[in-house]
Amino acid sequence: MTDTTDKNDYSSTLYLPQTDFPMRAGLPQKEPEIAARWKEMGLYKKLRASASGRTKFVLHDGPPYANGNIHIGHALNKVLKDTITRSFQMRGRDANYVPGWDCHGLPIEWKIEEAYRAKGKDKNEVPVNEFRKECRDFAQNWINIQSDEFRRLGIEGDFDHPYTTMNYHSEARIAGELLKIAMSGQLYRGSKPIMWSVVERTALAEAEVEYHEVESDTIWVKFPVRSVVLDSDQQTDLGTASIVIWTTTPWTIPGNRAISYSSRIEYGLYEVTAAANDFGPQPGEKLIFADKLAADPFAKAKLEFKRLRAVSADELGAITCAHPLADLGYSFAVPMLDGDHVTDDAGTGFVHTAPGHGREDFDAWMAKARELEARGISSKIPFTVGDDGFYTDEAPGFGPSAEGGAARVMDDNGKKGDANKRVIDALIAANNLFARGRIKHDYPHSWRSKKPVIFRNTPQWFVYMDKDLGDGSTLRTRALSAIDDTRFVPAGGQNRLRAMIEQRPDWVLSRQRAWGVPICVFADKDGNVLKDEKVNQRILAAFEAEGADAWFAEGAKERFLGNEHDGDKWTMVTDILDVWFDSGSTHAFTLEDRPDLKWPADVYLEGSDQHRGWFHSSLLESCATRGRAPYDAVITHGFTMAEDGRKMSKSLGNQVFPQDVMNQSGADILRLWVMNTDYWEDQRLGKTIIQTNIDNYRKIRNTIRWMLGTLAHDKGEDIAYADLPELERLMLHRLAELDQLVRTGYDDFDFKKIARALTDFANVELSAFYFDIRKDTLYCDAPSSLKRRSALFVIRKLFDCIVLWFAPMMPFTTEEAWLSRDPNAESVHLEQFPSIPAEWMNEALAEKWKKVRAVRRVxxxxxxxxxxxxxxxxxxxxxxxxxxxxxxxxxxxxxxxxxxxxxxxxxxxxxxxxxxxxxxxxxxxxxxxxxxxxxxxxxxxxxxxxxxxxxxxxxxxxxxxxxxxxxxxxxxx
The missing domain is CATH 1.10.730.20 (Isoleucyl-tRNA Synthetase; Domain 1)
Structure with a gap:
């Protein structure tokens, strides 16, 4: 105690709070100092040493893309991961966090190409490995920048030894995973319609597209009936009719090879009775439509009509049509196919089937391929559109040999070409355009270039989804079984991923680019893969030493084939792997290869879009090579919207940048926002919400500050539980209850539950109740007072619990508080959550004090x-x-x-x-x-x-x- 000089001045005789822990946090200045201290003291290494021998807990980091500053989604994601890792580390586990980065692929390659174009350089004139080095350097620069930004958020992990998909060992292991799939017979070269970016000149997977509204040409087209083959005793009047289809992609008409219908739909034969149009059907023409949909097309074509009779499914199946552009060289027969994908929700009840331009079209066509061949109809799928968006000569009348040269579906800038117009003009000339119009609808775009894509048939490398893998399972059944064995948080993620796996086509692995891990196999002219483990080992050894650049080096073919194989027979595949295969393989070269981690991971955590991305590709890759998922649990978070619920965008000026929040308010404010959100759903962020979290933070900080000031007078004395006053025992009971809530909340990844409970406890039960009551005792009672000493003992326990429980959420503030309490301590993050004695739980006392507090409130x-x-x-x-x-x-x-x-x-x-x-x-x-x-x-x-x-x-x-x-x-x- 400070001596008093004035008998009547008693302020210096009071045990008033004394602390250097400031009321104003100054987090933007204080946090970097704390982070620098962690780096200087080697906190990461100390955490690993302190956890040696404990059971491992592994949250495997889904790799962000190394091509720009972090955004608010990165911040949300990393804070959630860091909180989880820290919470398990402080509960007796060895929870090592290894950050990772996705480095290959089109976004980085596109940036380098843009730089080339700005300098007037041509990518194709630069040696491929020189180009790849520029991509590698670009990625490394952004890894360094993002690493610093993540650390500023308070993320603790092995940033000195992260994993990257472009690391030589990583590239070798990715190639090794591909070769496992190839050697097991799951890899094949096939020709299927895939989404193709004309702008980027590469195939795209579903995970690489987003949908935007566009306005398109829409046409109704007549396919004249060419023949009807029925039993001799059946008569039909359909021979002079036409079947009408509807499409929003007129340019796909040259690729048409069939018409699909549904035996579940009712169809009718209609006759035009009057016409008021410049082109199209005239009175007396007969047309076949689904009854439910007939009226709208007739109105669109400005026609009057009457229904003649019903048309049965048997009759439709007996029809063969002529192509509407038969006079241009499309002289083949167009069969009718009964398909489950046909509905009467829109259109005409008939689906124009171009197997080279759509998955459902392809599936319907291939399902009947043998039957069609037996009928003398070729099942060959044409390549009507090239990788540049121009028609090929397999589209007669529109390809390079056509008058006026090749029509183009889309140009290099993603703009619509002249293909639609030329096809429509040809249909009008052939008198087979029923009607035309415009329609707004959602259409796939590349999420990188933001330009529309097209569906085109092209040779690619695939992984079978439904091939028997020798044990009665397929990749699809393995994946579905693995989903059943995985914990999903929230639970709805399980159904979402299951639905995607149930419906997905074979996995397209190939990309026609330069920056990535190559599909490092040799194939003959029929697409058969060379299966030679000696060749594989030479490839993998080279990749390990030189990276995937070895595949593109001069003399690589001869080096890998050696003397055992004829180079004229085997072609070296030059496509690179889909980057989702890269990231889907991270479990192999990170979890399996690092002794500080383990396989499978306890948790994968990413945004809900990764059900079709990283969760999906990791599941397929692991099931293809190991028969199970590489994770035991999958956690998903939503996306951050602006405060008014709209999507954040530069044009609206409503973006929130984590760097700004950290510079103005501090990382712990941003982290507290994450902790207080329903992160499983989309969440909102803006100035008002940030201010709300600042206000909450101040209340928490002031509670901690008061405890620190009060504990300046604490002698560290322990008081036996039986000697404590009732009020102190009530507070210990609340700690026992909160201990259960906190531990369960961290196990359930329900951080909002914890944050709200602790905040309410600090503000309502401590500041406004317990502390308020005990201030007189703490400030004024004699040194010998049992009540005062008991209160100090309990406040010490309160401080320890609250600071330790908050530590995973607000690492900077809790570190500052912990060191303020004990300047000789190393770090709050090297501590464990407090062990709560069983005797502290006292339900009877709590029930009694509910009554006491009820009277007190009055x-x-x-x-x-x-x-x-x-x-x-x-x-x-x-x-x-x-x-x-x-x-x-x-x-x-x-x-x-x-x-x-x-x-x-x-x-x-x-x-x-x-x-x-x-x-x-x-x-x-x-x-x-x-x-x-x-x-x-x-x-x-x-x-x-x-x-x-x-x-x-x-x-x-x-x-x-x-x-x-x-x-x-x-x-x-």
Whole structure:
């Protein structure tokens, strides 16, 4: 205690809070200092050493793409991961976090190409490995930048040894995973319609596209019936009719090879009775439509019509049509195919089937391939559109040999070419255009270039989804079984991923680019893969030493084939792997190859879009090579929207950048926002929400600050549980309850539940209740006071629990607080969550104090009115009469200093209803209060009004309690 120089100045005799922990956090300045300290002390290595021998917990990092500054989605993602890892580390696990980066692929290659174009350089004139080096350097630069940005967020992990997909060992292992699939017969070269970016000149997977609304040409086209083959006793009048299809992609008409219908739909034969159009059907023409859809096309074509009769499914199946552009060279027969994908929701009830331009078209065509061949109809799928968007000569009348040269579907900038117009003009000339129009609809775009894609048939490398793998399983069934064995948080993610796996086509692995891991196989002219482990080992050894650049080096073919194989027979595949295969293989070269990790991972955590991305590709790759998923649990988060619920965008000016939040408010504010969100859903962020979290943070910080100031007087004494006053035991009971909630919340990855519970506890139960009640005891009681020493003991436990439980969420603030409490400590993050004694849990005591607090609420309500009406200045001026008409409530107060609990100088408890004009609360408690003023004098030290002020002649202006305290303090000098 500080000595007093003035007998009547008692402020220096009080145990007032003393701390250097500032009220104003100054996080933008303080956090980098703390981060620098962690780096200097080697916190990461200390964490690993302290966890040596513990059971491992592994959250495998889904790799962000190394091509720009981090955005708010990165911040959300990394904070969630860091919180999880820290929480398990502080609960007895070895929770090592290894950050990773996705480095290959089109976005980086596109950036280098843009730089080339700006300098007037041609990528194709630069040696491929020189180009690849520029891509590698570009990625490494952004890895360094993002690494610093993640660390500024407080993310702790092995940033000195991250994994990257472009690391030589990683590239070798990715190639090795591909070769495993190839050697097991799961890899094949096939010709299928895939999404193709004309702008980027590469195939795209579903995960690489996004959908935007576009306005397209739409046409209704007549396919004249060429023949109807029915039994001899069946007569038909369909020979002069036409079947009408509808499409939003007129350019695919040259690729048409069939018409699909559904035996579940009712169709009719219709006749035109009047026409008011410039082209198209004329009176007397007969047309076949789905009955439900006929009216709209006729209206669009400005026709009047009548229905002649129904057309059966048997009749439709017997029809063969002529192609509407037969005179241009499309002289083949167009068969009718019964297909489950046909509906009568829109169109005509018939689906124009171009197997080279759509998956459903392809599937319908291939399902009937043998049957068609038996009928003399070729099942060959044409390559009508080249990789540059121009028609080929397999599209007669529109290819290079056509008058005017080749028509183009799309140009290098993603703009619509002249293909639609030329096809429509040709249909009009052939008198087979029924009607035309415009329609707005969603259409796939490359998420990188933001330009539309097309569907085109092209040779690519695939992994079978439904091939028997020798044990009765297929990749699809393995993946579906693995999904059943995986925990999903939230649970709905399981159904979402399952639906995607159930419906997905074979996995397209090939990309026609330069920056990535090559599909490092040799194939003959029929697409058969060379299976020679000696060749494979030469490839993998070279990749390990030189990276995947070895595949593109001069003489690579001869080097890898050696003398055992004829180079004329085997072609070296030059396509690169889909980057999703790269990231889907990270479990192999990270989890399996690093001794500080383990396979499978306990958790994968990413945005909900990764059900079709990383979760998906990792599942397929691992099931193809290991028969199970590489994870035990999958956690998904939503996306961050602007404060008004709209998508964040540069054009709207509503973006929130994590760098700005950290520079203005601090990383812990951003982290606290993450902790308080329903992150499983889309969440919102903006100035108001940030301010709300700043306000919450201040309350938490002030609670911690008050505890630190109070504990400046703590001698570290432990008090036996049995000797503690009831109020202290109540607080320990609450800690026991919160311990269960916190541990369960961290296990359930329900951080909002924890953050809200701890924040409410700090603000409501501590600051506004327990601390408020105990301030008089803590500040004024004598050094020997058991109540004061008990309170210090409990506050020490409260501080430890709250700071440790908050540590995974707010690592900077809790570190500052921990070191403020003990400057000799290493780090709060090297601690474990506190172990709570079983005896602290006391349900009976908690039930009793619910009654005590119910009575207290009525008293404080009455005093608040007295304060508002200025009849008292503070509650210490009051000595209310409290009437209690409930025996249980009265019994709960037995033995308690209820005046202390209500922070009044005195209180009188009486049984009964109380006067009619007494204050009563609206909560139904049988309590009424008559406010009265306290009698006696005001103690100059504690400011309580008591009748014993002056009872001690040595201290005539203080109460007896305060006189005893002053006497002890004087004796201790």
């Amino acid at each position: 008293v404080t309500g009455a005093l608040e009115i007295e304060r508002k009406d200025k009849r008292i200045g503070s509650s210490l001026e009051a000595a209310p009469e409290v009437f209690i008409a409930d025996a249980e409530l009265m019994a709960a107060l037995d033995g308690l200093d209820f005046a202390e609990i209500c922070i009044t100088s005195d209180i009188m408890l009486k049984s009964g209803e109380g006067p009619a004009d007494a204050f009563r609360a609206d909560d139904g408690a049988k309590v009424s209060v008559v406010p009265t003023l306290a009698e006696g004098r005001k103690c100059a030290r504690s400011w309580k009004i008591t009748k014993d002020v002056g009872s001690d002649p040595d201290y005539p202006d203080v109460s007896a309690r305060d006189a005893q305290a002053l006497r002890e303090l004087a004796a201790a000098k």
